[in-house]
Every structure is written in C-alpha cells, then in structure tokens.
Amino acid sequence: MRSAVIVGAGPNGLTAAARLAREGWKVSVYEARSTIGGGSRTAELIETGVHHDVCAAVHPAGASSVAFRSLRLEEHGLRWVQPEVPLVHPLGGERAGVLYRSLDDTVAALPGRDGARWRRLMQPLLEDFDYLTGFTQGPLIGVPRNPVAAAQFGLRAVWPATVLRRMFRHDEAQALLGGLAAHSCLPMNRPFTGGLGLMLGLMGHAVGWPVAEGGSQSIVDALASVIRSHDGELHTDHEVMDLRDLPSADAVLLDLAPRQLVAMSGGRLDGWRGRPYRRFRHGWSACKVDYVLSGPMPWTASEARRTATLHLGGPFSEVEQSEAIVQRGGVGARPFVLVAQPTVADPTRAPVGRHTLWAYCHVPNGSPLNVTDRIEAQFDR
Numbered sequence: 429m430r431s432a433v434i435v436g437a438g439p440n441g442l443t444a445a446a447r448l449a450r451e452g453w454k455v456s457v458y459e460a461r462s463t464i465g466g467g468s469r470t471a472e473l474i475e476t477g478v479h480h481d482v483c484a485a486v487h488p489a490g491a492s493s494v495a496f497r498s499l500r501l502e503e504h505g506l507r508w509v510q511p512e513v514p515l516v517h518p519l520g521g522e523r524a525g526v527l528y529r530s531l532d533d534t535v536a537a538l539p540g541r542d543g544a545r546w547r548r549l550m551q552p553l554l555e556d557f558d559y560l561t562g563f564t565q566g567p568l569i570g571v572p573r574n575p576v577a578a579a580q581f582g583l584r585a586v587w588p589a590t591v592l593r594r595m596f597r598h599d600e601a602q603a604l605l606g607g608l609a610a611h612s613c614l615p616m617n618r619p620f621t622g623g624l625g626l627m628l629g630l631m632g633h634a635v636g637w638p639v640a641e642g643g644s645q646s647i648v649d650a651l652a653s654v655i656r657s658h659d660g661e662l663h664t665d666h667e668v669m670d671l672r673d674l675p676s677a678d679a680v681l682l683d684l685a686p687r688q689l690v691a692m693s694g695g696r697l698d699g700w701r702g703r704p705y706r707r708f709r710h711g712w713s714a715c716k717v718d719y720v721l722s723g724p725m726p727w728t729a730s731e732a733r734r735t736a737t738l739h740l741g742g743p744f745s746e747v748e749q750s751e752a753i754v755q756r757g758g759v760g761a762r763p764f765v766l767v768a769q770p771t772v773a774d775p776t777r778a779p780v781g782r783h784t785l786w787a788y789c790h791v792p793n794g795s796p797l798n799v800t801d802r803i804e805a806q807f808d809r
C-alpha cells in the first residue's frame with residue numbers, strides 16, 4: 429500500500445488526503461492547530477451557541493468543485509443551503525446589481541440592453557459549464573478535450589475587468605462584474621481579472637452561491653469523515669517544523685505557503701533551488717470584522733435582504749479605485765467590502781433571533797491596519 433503524509437488540514441490538504449485515501453493510499457494528516465479546517469473552520473467567536481465562519485463562508489467554488497463532487501461529501505454530512513439570491517451589489521436605494529440563480533431573471537433585472545449583453549457573455553459558457561469547471565480546476569497543460577469551449581472561455585477570460593466592463597453601459601452590470609472580479613485580489617486592469625469575475629458569475633447561475641449548513645466546518649468535517657472511513661489518520665496540535673521529523677512516505681504534500689517549505693527543509697532549499705520559494709510574493713490580506721446581530725441586517729435594497737453575499741463598493745470605478753489603492757500599499761476611505769450573512773440562508777448556526785455577519789476588505793499583505801470604521805461606513809450603501 430502506498431502512503432502519503434499531508435501537512436496542513438485546510439480544505440485543500442484534506443481534499444488531497446481524502447482523494448488519496450479513497451484511492452487506497454494510507455494517509456496521515458498533520459495539523460498545527462487544535463481543530464482541522466484552516467480557512468474553512470467555524471467557531472463560536474463571540475457568543476456561545478452562535479457559530480461564525482472564521483474565513484470562508486460562501487461556496488460557489490465548493491459547490492462546483494469536481495474534487496468535492498467525486499468524494500460525495502453529502503453522504504458524509506455536508507448540505508449546501510442556497511439563499512434565495514446568490515449575490516447583490518447595492519448601488520443606493522433599490523438600485524443594485526443582482527446575480528440571480530436564473531440567467532433569465534438576471535437578464536430581466538439589468539437595465540437597458542445590458543441584460544442581453546449579460547446573456548451573450550454568459551449563455552455559451554453556461555452551456556459548457558461542467559466541462560469548463562473541469563478545465564479550469566485541473567492542470568492547465570495538454571490539449572483541451574473540448575477546444576471550442578476552452579477557446580470560448582479563454583477569449584473572454586483573458587481580459588482585465590476594466591476591459592470586460594466596456595461590454596456594459598449601466599452601473600448595475602458593471603458593478604456586478606467589478607465586485608466579482610475584485611475576488612482576484614488584483615488591480616482590475618490586470619489580465620484574467622475579468623475571467624475570474626466571469627467564472628464566479630457563471631457559478632452563481634450554474635450552482636448558486638450556497639453556504640454549508642451549520643457552517644463551513646461541515647465541509648472539512650465531511651472531508652475528515654471520508655479520510656477516516658478509509659482508515660486515514662488525522663493528527664491535530666502537531667505543528668511540523670522540519671520535514672525530516674515526518675514519518676517516511678511515498679508522497680509528502682504540503683498545504684502550506686512556499687516560504688514555510690524553505691523554513692522546514694533543513695537547509696536543503698537555502699541555495700538557488702529555494703530561490704523561487706523565497707521570492708514568492710504573497711497576495712493581499714483581509715481586515716475582517718465579525719458580528720452577532722439581534723435581527724437580520726435591514727439593508728435598504730430589498731434584494732440585499734434575500735442573499736447571503738453582498739458586495740459593497742458602489743459603481744465599478746469606485747471598486748477599481750479601492751483595489752488600486754491596496755495595490756499601492758494603502759486602504760481607501762471607502763474600501764470595497766465583501767459581506768457574508770449566512771444566517772439569512774442557514775438559521776441553524778444561531779439561536780432564534782440571532783444572526784451572524786462578517787465583513788472584510790482587502791488590505792496590503794501583513795497590514796496591521798484596523799479599518800472597522802471604514803468597513804461599517806459602507807453598510808449604508
């Protein structure tokens with residue numbers, strides 16, 4: 429029997445471990461913290477009985493994950509819960525860019541001819557969604573099995589969001605695209621930022637933007653259940669400091685940052701071989717605030733009260749400017765804010781009458797800035 433050691437029990441490490449375990453490998457996972465899950469943990473951060481997602485809360489990527497689907501996580505306790513509306517980007521009063529699950533509803537809600545343009549952008553890709561998820565989630569090498577669909581996606585995806593937005597005339601569609609593209613954690617004039625926005629929008633139409641019932645922890649708990657059902661081992665409170673301390677195995681997988689690999693390589697990556705790892709530049713950080721609410725958030729736009737995810741940042745140009753400031757090392761006075769309000773879709777996380785909400789904005793990597801006041805000022809959108 430082949431064996432694998434996995435360091436780090438985040439969702440990616442656990443997915444790799446579960447896939448290998450299911451293929452008959454003997455897997456051992458080592459996690460530094462006392463609980464598994466990394467950025468997919470859920471915890472009672474503020475009040476007993478009120479469960480917050482520590483990082484990831486909304487899972488269009490999880491719901492469309494080819495790897496998750498192959499592991500049949502629903503048989504291990506995972507249940508996706510869909511809010512009525514996948515995503516809302518308020519623009520003042522009742523105005524908002526709204527991503528509905530239904531392409532037709534989204535098209536109908538966009539002003540002028542922007543609806544027809546949204547359809548022209550999305551429909552051909554939506555028809556090939558299953559192929560495209562496999563294509564974009566797999567290694568991007570080799571000849572695509574469906575070159576027409578791959579080319580159709582590639583020709584749209586390569587554009588920066590600042591170019592793709594020109595397809596639209598009105599704030600609603602432009603802001604919707606801008607907020608989606610801002611998930612790239614890149615300035616929006618960079619290639620492929622439009623593509624990421626497109627893919628997230630497509631996911632909204634194809635699989636929704638669900639939350640995991642009970643919290644994102646249930647995703648990693650389901651992965652752990654797969655691992656255990658194949659006799660895999662999970663060791664928590666076990667920080668790996670040096671790769672030489674690990675038991676010998678046919679494969680070692682590290683769910684870690686590149687510089688951590690250098691630090692634990694026992695000097696083997698001190699020379700030129702370690703240079704790419706040492707030079708790796710980390711992306712932006714997030715300043716995140718968690719809330720327990722005594723009622724649902726009374727957003728002005730009615731659609732905003734029906735979704736688990738909001739993008740607060742005004743029209744495209746303001747979102748673009750906010751992200752450009754982060755790239756220059758600062759945080760704007762009106763930052764682009766991402767909001768998750770999971771209890772709108774999943775009341776199991778909190779006692780009756782209690783609601784959870786988190787909000788974050790991007791900040792430069794490692795920034796200690798606390799910008800809670802700027803985040804909260806955006807709630808009035």
Ligand SMILES: Cc1cc2nc3c(=O)[nH]c(=O)nc-3n(C[C@H](O)[C@H](O)[C@H](O)COP(=O)(O)OP(=O)(O)OC[C@H]3O[C@@H](n4cnc5c(N)ncnc54)[C@H](O)[C@@H]3O)c2cc1C
Pocket residue numbers: 435436437438439440441442458459460461464465466467468482483484485486487488489490666667668669683684688714716768788
């Ligand atoms: C504020 C915020 C909100 C987010 N929201 C979403 C969202 O809504 N939807 C979404 O899909 N994604 C979201 N993400 C992104 C998501 O959390 C990450 O993509 C995901 O957690 C990455 O998983 P991973 O397994 O690669 O790494 P991680 O989740 O970081 O896991 C790495 C694990 O390795 C462990 N580890 C580190 N060093 C060692 C060591 N030396 N020895 C042993 N163990 C070690 C860590 O403790 C951790 O458990 C969000 C991220 C943030 C920060």
